[in-house]
Amino acid sequence: MKIVLVGYGKMGKEIEKILVSRGHEVIGKATKDNPLSSEMVKNVDAAIDFSTPDSVLDNINFLITHKIPSIIGTTGWNESYDEVKHRIDTEDGAMVHASNFSVGVNLFFKLNEQLAKLMEPYKEYTPEMTEIHHTEKLDAPSGTAISLATDLLQNHTQFNDWYCPQNDKKSKSGNKLKIEAVREHDVKGTHTISYQSKIDTISITHEAHNREGFALGAVISAEWIQNKKGIFTMKDVLALS
Template sequence: MKIGLLGYGKMGKTIENIALNRQHDIALKVDKDTESYNLDGIDVAIDFSTPDAAVDNILKCFSHNVPVISGTTGWLQHYDEVIALCKEREGSFLYASNFSLGVNIFFELNKTLSKLMANLPEYTISMEEIHHTQKLDAPSGTAISLAEDIIKNSKYGTWTLDAAKPKELYIDAKRIADVPGTHEVTYKSSVDTISIKHTAHNREGFALGAVIAAEWIAGKKGVFTMKDVLNIG
């Protein structure tokens, strides 16, 4: 499979190594200094670029009938527009806030726990996420996905990065050098605390998941998620 890497930072380079080890070709590398690029001959594109470049990258893939996997966060205010255009152009698109196979299992654990705790208002819920200092957005896309699933099954109406108010789910977003990604959800009452936590040890888990998603989407049309890839949920 000929893969185009739209974004060639640390994640792009890690994806490249894993893709090559899985016998794929890297036919295109686009970094922050690339002014234009050609998608001819690309079987699938993997976008780990920047929030201001992601939408243009994705739409260009649609225009060239190239399936695109996106792991860039911070652009989701345009998500509905992108999905509509994907369907209109009969494209192939898979977005995930986190491609780690373990994190996608964690998403399902989070949903299940939120449903179990839904009728226990004595518990307050909070979240902590920690990432490396080069991460541009806060909270992480993964934290937002976790929060949205909690909100569906709780007294909270929204999430906040500020001091928590009664119906706001507090996310403590920290940026610390060389931390690939840690997410913890905590339920606390006056008598006990329940928490679930996922800790990434390196970027390889995210990169492997993205390459597996790229392999999976080949020959498919539509809008997909990692739940489709893993056949869960």
């Protein structure tokens, strides 16, 4: 495959390594100083976007317009999801989007759903969530934590929303699941979901040791989306739906 990378930070460089190791070619690297252009996306098989929340929606719309299958790992555009989906559906676009492309994390998503269903009848257990990332991470809570919270809330009726003390959405009034967002030096990403009672605690944790898992999942998604139309997630790529 011929690939354009949108964003060329630490993740972009890790993705490039895996693309090359799997026999693919990076033919363009879009950055703030070298934005996407029609010339850059000529004859490409896919674009992989790990850019920034303030640029991702413009990137998505550019790639749909130019009919480039897209792998979107940047978060922060959920409010525009319906609009993006409509464009993809009506213009025969193709996209895989995920808050986290790690195969392990997506298995963890499934485990979280199953645990929430299992714990639902036991009201003496209160769910909580903690996510830990490096100090350079701009958003809090992480997109992965929001995905985990959304899945938990859909399968467990104790709460109807979430809040995060480190986020604008910090009010805990009403029935809300707490997400604690911690920032520490050089942490790749740790997510823990706990069910606490007066007598014990049940917890599940996913800890990323490096960025390779995220990058590999993005490359696998780019390989998978070839000749497909529609909007997909890693559940589709890994047949976890």
